[in-house]
Amino acid sequence: MRDGITNILVVGIGGQGVMTAAEMLARTAISQGYDVKKTEVAGMAQRGGVVSSHVRFGPKVYSPQIDAGEADLLIGFEAAEALRWLPHLRPTGVAMVNTLRIAPPVVSAGLYAYPADPIGELAATGIEVHAFDAGAIAEELGNTKLVNTIMLGAISDHLPFPAEVLKANIVEGFRAYKPKLAEVNAQAFDAGREAGHVKAVSRQLTA
Amino acid sequence: MNAVVHAKAESRHLLSGNEAVARAAWEAGVRVAAAYPGTPATEILENIALYPNIYSEWSVNEKVAVEVAIGASLAGSRALAAMKHVGMNVASDAFMTQSLAGVVGGLVIVVADDVGLSSSQNEQDSRYWGRFGHMPILEPADSQEAYDLVKRAFDLSEAHETPVIVRMTTRVCHVKAMVVLESERLERPTPGFQKNPQRWVMTPANAKPRLPIMHERDRALRDASEASDLNVVSAGGDRRIGFITSGPTFMHVRETFPDAPVLKLGFSHPAPLDKIRAFASQVDTLVVVEETEPLLETEIRAAGLEVHGKTILPRFGELAPSVLRPAIKALLGEAHEAASRSRADLFPRPPTMCASCPHLGPYFALSHIRNLNIIGDIGCYTLGAGHPWNALDTCISMGASLSMAHGMDKGRGDSDEKKSIVAVIGDSTFLHMGMQGLLNMIYNRGNVTVLLLDNRSVGMTGGQENPGTGQDLHGLPAPRVDFAKLAEALGVRPERIRMVDPYELPTMVKLVREETKMEEPSVIITNRPCSLTDRFERLRAYTVLDDQCTGCGNCIDLGCPAISVARRETVTAKSGKTKELVFAQIDPNTCTGCHMCVETCAPDAIVQPEPQNRVIRIHAHA
Numbered sequence: 001m002r003d004g005i006t007n008i009l010v011v012g013i014g015g016q017g018v019m020t021a022a023e024m025l026a027r028t029a030i031s032q033g034y035d036v037k038k039t040e041v042a043g044m045a046q047r048g049g050v051v052s053s054h055v056r057f058g059p060k061v062y063s064p065q066i067d068a069g070e071a072d073l074l075i076g077f078e079a080a081e082a083l084r085w086l087p088h089l090r091p092t093g094v095a096m097v098n099t100l101r102i103a104p105p106v107v108s109a110g111l112y113a114y115p116a117d118p119i120g121e122l123a124a125t126g127i128e129v130h131a132f133d134a135g136a137i138a139e140e141l142g143n144t145k146l147v148n149t150i151m152l153g154a155i156s157d158h159l160p161f162p163a164e165v166l167k168a169n170i171v172e173g174f175r176a177y178k179p180k181l182a183e184v185n186a187q188a189f190d191a192g193r194e195a196g197h198v199k200a201v202s203r204q205l206t207a
Numbered sequence: 208m209n210a211v212v213h214a215k216a217e218s219r220h221l222l223s224g225n226e227a228v229a230r231a232a233w234e235a236g237v238r239v240a241a242a243y244p245g246t247p248a249t250e251i252l253e254n255i256a257l258y259p260n261i262y263s264e265w266s267v268n269e270k271v272a273v274e275v276a277i278g279a280s281l282a283g284s285r286a287l288a289a290m291k292h293v294g295m296n297v298a299s300d301a302f303m304t305q306s307l308a309g310v311v312g313g314l315v316i317v318v319a320d321d322v323g324l325s326s327s328q329n330e331q332d333s334r335y336w337g338r339f340g341h342m343p344i345l346e347p348a349d350s351q352e353a354y355d356l357v358k359r360a361f362d363l364s365e366a367h368e369t370p371v372i373v374r375m376t377t378r379v380c381h382v383k384a385m386v387v388l389e390s391e392r393l394e395r396p397t398p399g400f401q402k403n404p405q406r407w408v409m410t411p412a413n414a415k416p417r418l419p420i421m422h423e424r425d426r427a428l429r430d431a432s433e434a435s436d437l438n439v440v441s442a443g444g445d446r447r448i449g450f451i452t453s454g455p456t457f458m459h460v461r462e463t464f465p466d467a468p469v470l471k472l473g474f475s476h477p478a479p480l481d482k483i484r485a486f487a488s489q490v491d492t493l494v495v496v497e498e499t500e501p502l503l504e505t506e507i508r509a510a511g512l513e514v515h516g517k518t519i520l521p522r523f524g525e526l527a528p529s530v531l532r533p534a535i536k537a538l539l540g541e542a543h544e545a546a547s548r549s550r551a552d553l554f555p556r557p558p559t560m561c562a563s564c565p566h567l568g569p570y571f572a573l574s575h576i577r578n579l580n581i582i583g584d585i586g587c588y589t590l591g592a593g594h595p596w597n598a599l600d601t602c603i604s605m606g607a608s609l610s611m612a613h614g615m616d617k618g619r620g621d622s623d624e625k626k627s628i629v630a631v632i633g634d635s636t637f638l639h640m641g642m643q644g645l646l647n648m649i650y651n652r653g654n655v656t657v658l659l660l661d662n663r664s665v666g667m668t669g670g671q672e673n674p675g676t677g678q679d680l681h682g683l684p685a686p687r688v689d690f691a692k693l694a695e696a697l698g699v700r701p702e703r704i705r706m707v708d709p710y711e712l713p714t715m716v717k718l719v720r721e722e723t724k725m726e727e728p729s730v731i732i733t734n735r736p737c738s739l740t741d742r743f744e745r746l747r748a749y750t751v752l753d754d755q756c757t758g759c760g761n762c763i764d765l766g767c768p769a770i771s772v773a774r775r776e777t778v779t780a781k782s783g784k785t786k787e788l789v790f791a792q793i794d795p796n797t798c799t800g801c802h803m804c805v806e807t808c809a810p811d812a813i814v815q816p817e818p819q820n821r822v823i824r825i826h827a828h829a
Binding site for chain 2 (some may be wrong): 013023026027030035036037038039040041048049050062063065066067068080083084086087103104105106107108109110111112114115144163196
C-alpha cells in the first residue's frame, strides 16, 4: 500500500454481484474514516459482460482508477476474469479467486478458447493467489447468490480494517432491507473467511 | 440510495456524481426537472424523482426535456434538464435560441459525455455547445464537486440570465465518492410568467436586439470566470510542468504528478485567460489536460501562449494516469516502464442479449430470411448486429432506422433490386424520434417493413418507463400509447399492422416473410416485456434430454445465453460427406422458461422437468 492508499480490484461478470461487493467495501472504508472512490469499467452489457470495479481508499484519494500493477488486492468472481486482470496486481499483492468457470457464447460457439487451466496459469505467475470453489459453499448454504458475501469474507483478513467491521456492515445492511437474509449472509461471510485461509496456489507450486 | 434523500446538512455520504447532482438540485430549490434516459446520465432523474417538492418527468426526448425546463424557467422556477452527450444534439434547437432570449428562473442543463464510449455510438465533447450557444460551462471533477457546482450553476444562471451547462463525464457520473452535504432545501419565491413578447417571442425583429446583449453577457461571464474561486491554482514545487485541467482530469493529474502545480478549471468556459497567463509565467512548460477536444488548448494558443495538449496526449478517450504518465515522461525526456495492462490474448465477453429477451425471436427470424437490408436503431436490439444473428446492418442515431430505411428504399442500387428494406426499432426509441420517420415514409409513399420491438421499457439504460409502458418516472400509472392505433393514425393501413408474440418463432418468421414481400409499408409489433423488468414473469427452467438431442444446433442459433454447446461430434454420412453435430445444454440458473428454444427443436429434446425441492447447482469445476 503506497501513500496509505489501499487499491482493491473486484472483477467478474455482469450479474454476479461484483458491483455490490465493491460498494460494500467502499461503504465500510467510509465508516472507518477513509476517503473513498469507487468506479466501474462495465460495458453496455447488463448481463454477461466483463465487470471490473475499482475501490480505492486512504487519507485522500484523487483518481478513481487503479493503474496496471497498482492493485493491492484482487477479488476474482470467475477464474478467467481473475486471469484477465492479474496484471493489475502488484507483485506483492494478493488475489482471492473463485474457481467458477463461465464460458461466454463466443467460446461455446468455438470462436475463442477458454483457458484450459486458469488457476494453474495464475499459480505460474508466482503471485499469492488463493483459489476455492465459492459456488459450492453457496450451494451448501442454500443460496447461490451468496457468492459475493463469501468472496468478501475470503478477502476480509487482508484488509487494513478488522474483518468483523466488514461483516457487521454487510449483516446490518441485510437486517435493514432484507432481514430474512441477514443470518445466512453472516454464515456465508464466516465460511468465506475460513475458505480464504486456503494455502496459496503459487506457494503449493513452488513448494 | 434513498438514505441521502433524508440526510441532514454536514453528513457524509458515498454518492455517485449523478446522485450528488440530484441532491444539489433539491437543495437549490429546483421545482422542475426533466430528462430522457441515456448512459451515463440516467440516474440523475431517477434520483431527483426520490426528492419531495420537485416535479420530475421522463420526457419523450431530450429536446422536449429542455423545452419543459425552459417553460418552467420562464415561470420563474429553477429548472434542470439532464441528458447524455448525444441528447444535446437533439435538444440543441431549443437551447440555442433560449440562450439568446435568456432565462428567468435558474436553468441548468446537465450533460454527461461518455468519454471512452462505454455505452455510446460516438464520443462528443459537449463543451463545444458552450462556445456555440454562448453559455457558461462548469465542470466538476468528482461527486463533491458535482454537488457543489450544480448549486453554483443555478446562482450563475440567475445572475447572468443565461442557461448554464454542467458538463460531466462517465468518470464523474458513475464514480462513487465522498460527499459532505452543506445544507438542506432552500425554497425560493416563484414570481410566475411575466408576459414580455419582445423578450420571449423570438421573431427576427425581437431576436436581433438580443444579440449585443448576449455578447455583453459573454464579457461579463469572462470576468466572472477570471474572479471565480472555481478556477484555482493547486500549488506544487516541481515547476517543470504546470498543468491546466478541466473536469475529472484534475484527479488524474494530481494522482500522477502530485508535486506539479495545477490550474484547475471548474468554471472552464469562458476560459479565464488572464489567470492562465499568470499561471503560465510561473512554470517552465504549460500542458492542458482536457477530455476530449483541444478546446482550451486552442484558445490558450490563440491568446499567444505556448502550450502542449493534444500535441502530446491522445486525441480521444480518457486521460487516466496510465495514459498521462508515458506522455508526460516523454515530454520531460524521462524513461518510462510500461506495465502490461491486461491479458490481451484472452477471449472477449461481448455484450449479449438476455435469456428470454423478446428481441431473440425477431432476430432469429431476421437471421433466417435472405435478401434483407436491415436498418437498425439505438437500443438493446443493436446487439442483433453481433454473434450469432448478424442481422443488423446499420446504427447511427435515435430514430434513424425508419428514415434511413426509407432513403435506402428510394435510393436502391443494383444489388438492392430484389431486396426488402427492414427497419428495426424499440418502443422508446420509436416514441423518442422514430415516429416522425414513419409519418414521413407514409407521406412520401415509401415501402419499408418496420419491426417495432415493444418490450415496454427503455431496456439498455436499465428498464426505465416511457409513454408506451403505462407508468411514469415515479412508477405511477400513466396513459399508455397504443402503438397499433398510433401507426394507423400515421397512415399505415390496418391490414399491414401485425401484432405478434415474439416467442412464437414460426409465426414470427412467417410474418416477417409475408410483410417484407408486400409492396407497401408494414409495421410488425412485438408484445413481450423486457425480461429484466418486473413485467416479466420468470417460469421454470427447461433442460435438454441428451439422448433425444440430435445435434442439429438450431436452438444455439437463437443466441440465448442460457443455451451452450455441450459437445461436438463429427459424423460421416453414407455419401461420404462429413457433418459437425452440435449438442446443446441449458444452464438452469440462466434459463427463465420462455420456451422459445422449444420451438426450434424438432425431436422435442427440450423439456421442462418436474419441479424438485433442491438447490440448483452452479457449474463449478476448478
